[in-house]
Amino acid sequence: MLLALLVVSLGLDPAPAHADSYVPISGAGSTWSQVAVDAWRADIRASGVVVNFAGTGSTDGRSQFIQATVDFANSEIPFQNPPEPGQQAEVPERKYAYLPIVAGGTSFMYNLTVGGKRVRDLRLSGPTLAKIFTGKITRWNDPAITKDYGRALPNIPIVPVVRSDGAGASAQFALYMRSQASSIYCPFIRSKLHLSGSACPSVSFYPQFGASKAQVGSNGVANYVSAQYGAGAIGYVEYAYAKRIDFPVVSLLNKAGYFAQPTAGNVAVALTKAKINANLTQNLESVYTNPDPRTYPMSSYSYMIVPTTTQAPFNVNKGKTLSTFINYFLCAGQQKADKLGYSPLPKNLVEAGFKQVKRIPGFVAPPSISQCNNPALRILTTAPMPDKCSKVGATCASAPGGTGGNGTGGTSGTGGTAQPGTGTPTQAVAPDAQPTGDPLSGGQPQAGAGGPAAATAIPVSLADARAERNRNRLLYGISAGLLLLVVLVPPVLIGRARAR
Numbered sequence: 001m002l003l004a005l006l007v008v009s010l011g012l013d014p015a016p017a018h019a020d021s022y023v024p025i026s027g028a029g030s031t032w033s034q035v036a037v038d039a040w041r042a043d044i045r046a047s048g049v050v051v052n053f054a055g056t057g058s059t060d061g062r063s064q065f066i067q068a069t070v071d072f073a074n075s076e077i078p079f080q081n082p083p084e085p086g087q088q089a090e091v092p093e094r095k096y097a098y099l100p101i102v103a104g105g106t107s108f109m110y111n112l113t114v115g116g117k118r119v120r121d122l123r124l125s126g127p128t129l130a131k132i133f134t135g136k137i138t139r140w141n142d143p144a145i146t147k148d149y150g151r152a153l154p155n156i157p158i159v160p161v162v163r164s165d166g167a168g169a170s171a172q173f174a175l176y177m178r179s180q181a182s183s184i185y186c187p188f189i190r191s192k193l194h195l196s197g198s199a200c201p202s203v204s205f206y207p208q209f210g211a212s213k214a215q216v217g218s219n220g221v222a223n224y225v226s227a228q229y230g231a232g233a234i235g236y237v238e239y240a241y242a243k244r245i246d247f248p249v250v251s252l253l254n255k256a257g258y259f260a261q262p263t264a265g266n267v268a269v270a271l272t273k274a275k276i277n278a279n280l281t282q283n284l285e286s287v288y289t290n291p292d293p294r295t296y297p298m299s300s301y302s303y304m305i306v307p308t309t310t311q312a313p314f315n316v317n318k319g320k321t322l323s324t325f326i327n328y329f330l331c332a333g334q335q336k337a338d339k340l341g342y343s344p345l346p347k348n349l350v351e352a353g354f355k356q357v358k359r360i361p362g363f364v365a366p367p368s369i370s371q372c373n374n375p376a377l378r379i380l381t382t383a384p385m386p387d388k389c390s391k392v393g394a395t396c397a398s399a400p401g402g403t404g405g406n407g408t409g410g411t412s413g414t415g416g417t418a419q420p421g422t423g424t425p426t427q428a429v430a431p432d433a434q435p436t437g438d439p440l441s442g443g444q445p446q447a448g449a450g451g452p453a454a455a456t457a458i459p460v461s462l463a464d465a466r467a468e469r470n471r472n473r474l475l476y477g478i479s480a481g482l483l484l485l486v487v488l489v490p491p492v493l494i495g496r497a498r499a500r
Contacts, residue, residue, distance in 0.1 A: 022321040024050040029061020029074035031218035032169050033302035035240040036102050036340050037074065040329040051325050055217055059166020059204045065305055066092040071318050073305040074101070076168025077204070078281050084203055085193045095308045098280050099356045100301040101329060103271055103343040105262025106172050107249035107298075109225045109242045110234040112140065114154060120248040123259035124148045126297065129250070130181035132234065133160050133173070134188035135210040140232065148253070150395065157211060161221050161235030164214035166204040168302070172284075173236050174202035176298050179288050222247075240341025256293035257392045263296070265383025267343035268376060270299035280352055294383050301345070308359045316362025323363035330354065331372040338379060346376040 034055040041051045053074075056064070061073035062080075078098060079090040108129065112119040124132075128144045131137040137144060140153040163170045177185035178200055186200035192207035208214050213233070215221045222241040225233045234250075239262040242249045251259035260266045273286040281303070288297050306322065307314045330353045334344040345353070347369065354366035389396040 020048065022049050022324065023317045024052060025071040025318050025321045025325075026052040026054075027061070027072040027074060027304075028054040028056045028064045028070045029305075030058045030076055030168050030302055031055040032058070032076055032104070032106070032167070032172075032238040033074055033102055033342075034218070035238070035244065036329075036333070036337065036342050039336055039340055040325070040333040043333065044325060044328050049321055049324055049328075051321070055219075057163070057165040057204075057217065058168035058171070062090055062305065065094070065096070066090060068094065068311070068313055071307065071314055072322060074302060075305060076300065076302050077171045078279075078303075079305075080204075084205070085195060085199075085201055087205075094311045094314075096305050097308050097356045097359055099304045099306055099326065099353050100280060100282075100345060100349050101304050101353075102334070102337055103267055103299065103301050103345055104341070105239045105267045105270075105296045105299050105343075106169055106176075106236055107239040107242055107262045108234055108236055108252070109222060109247050109249055111225050111227075111230045111232065111247075112153065113231070118248065119153070121251070122149060122248065123251040123253065125253040126176065126180045127184060129252075130177045130184040132158055133162070133177075133206075133212075133236075134184055135160075135212075136184065138210065150393075156232045159230070159233040160210075160212040161224050161230075161233050162206040162208065162212055162214050163217070163221065165216050167206070167218075168204065169218065169236055169238065170206040171202050171204045172298065172300055174206065175284065176288060178202055179285060180297075238341070243341035251390070252297055253392060254293065254295040254297050255289045255291050256295065258293045258386045258390045259392065260294060260296045260386065260390070262299070263383075264338040264343040264379050266294050266296035267299040268346075268380040269383050270295040270297065271301070271343075271346075272380070274301070276349075280349075280356075293386050299343070301349075306356065306360055308361070310361045314361065319360045319362030320364055323357050323360050323366070326353065326357050326360075327364060327366045330357075331367055335373070335375055338375065344374065344376045344379065346380075347372075347374045350374060 034053070037053055041053060044051070058075035058077060061070070062075050064070045065073035066079075079092065080087065081089045081091055083089045108124070110119075110122055112122065124145065125148050128137065128148050131144060138158055139155055140158055141155040146152045174185070174189070182200065186198075188209075189195070189201065189203065189207070190199060192209070193201070193203075195201075206214075213224060215224050215235070218237045218241050221235040222237050222245070224230050225235045226245060226247050239249060249262065251261050254260050269292050270287050270290050272292075273290040275283040275286060277283060282301055284300055287295075287299055290297070304326070306326075310316060310319075330345070330350050334350070337344040350372060351369050354369065357363050357366045388394060
């Protein structure tokens with residue numbers, strides 16, 4: 001009885017008699033965005049929302065969605081139809097929508113030491129990277145590397161590390177090379193795929209060559225490069241994988257002539273030139289050539305592919321779970337993007353993502369965008385300009401083993417990539433601009449336009465805030481109760497003693 005009176009008097013929030021229940025859902029696909037997805041899944045699990053996810057690569061994720069073995073898929077590129085050379089056309093029977101989930105930079109981890117100290121300030125241009133990943137440059141003391149870096153590196157073999165599985169990261173890198181180093185990439189890919197004429201496809205399955213090593217998943221690439229046996233290795237992964245183990249990544253030369261790191265700020269700046277297709281996929285051609293000196297050229301978005309009908313294995317109960325998860329990461333989850341090694345989605349893509357949520361059967365209504373404290377604009381407007389040492393040809397770079405980075409503010413970003421020309425591109429979308437055209441129509445057949453996501457911190461049916469209030473009130477209540485005992489008990493005891 002006393003406890004009940006304390007609960008009432010202190011205003012504690014009693015646990016709801018019938019807490020929301022959610023059925024588990026499953027997804028598969030991109031390892032590029034998996035670091036963020038895994039963090040979000042862990043965050044929301046405490047409130048009973050169970051999201052199972054297998055990082056099997058973007059290609060496998062799309063395949064599992066087509067085969068109806070998962071409820072959703074994550075990918076950096078859309079369904080491929082026409083297909084990549086040697087692959088089958090990807091035509092799902094289920095209707096779907098694309099929904100961007102986070103932005104980021106595809107980075108190049110490398111393992112180099114000079115005089116026993118790790119090199120942390122390597123800078124390379126796009127063409128030099130293309131030559132490394134097509135077998136034209138095979139040793140670290142190559143003149144092209146020396147020119148980019150500003151000093152000679154040891155005469156040791158380069159070990160390029162590529163993905164052995166179908167990967168959005170491979171496709172994004174291939175898209176970049178096709179655009180910015182076509183004279184290097186196109187002959188290579190034609191030779192490897194035995195293509196004739198002027199064909200020059202981007203590929204999710206990157207071919208092995210020369211001394212290259214192939215690894216499964218972003219984790220596999222990161223683990224190989226960072227291992228003791230990975231001396232001389234260089235591989236491509238989303239920046240989050242390098243950041244979480246404090247491993248150096250290449251500063252990539254941009255159009256303005258500055259070497260930039262894949263920080264959250266540099267990614268956000270770069271993506272102000274992204275062109276958003278009618279189905280919300282992306283065209284990155286103008287990102288590669290963004291003239292802002294802070295730009296990290298290989299920046300992009302990652303996508304979730306969500307069902308828009310209850311065709312098996314999906315149903316309205318799963319729709320409740322999926323939409324609750326999406327509402328969380330488009331809002332609160334984006335606050336973690338920078339810390340995790342990504343860059344948050346801009347406000348306009350969050351709003352587009354919320355529109356896509358409403359197309360999911362059984363959806364839980366998304367929060368108002370005004371409730372989301374979107375960090376994208378803050379990160380964009382505070383991204384520092386590069387210092388003079390980041391300029392191409394500068395001679396003041398730190399020596400090997402220095403802190404490295406040469407970059408430009410922020411902390412990392414990420415995203416996904418799409419085939420240029422997929423859909424009808426609109427004009428470049430500024431951070432808070434709206435995509436041109438109706439994002440809920442257009443796009444590929446059977447697809448409902450997807451909507452990217454952005455950032456913020458709003459709890460989605462989570463009990464954390466209630467629990468915190470209860471803890472605080474309980475502490476105050478205990479303190480008040482003890483004080484009352486000190487004040488009231490002695491007089492009572494004295495009274496009883498006198499009565500005797």
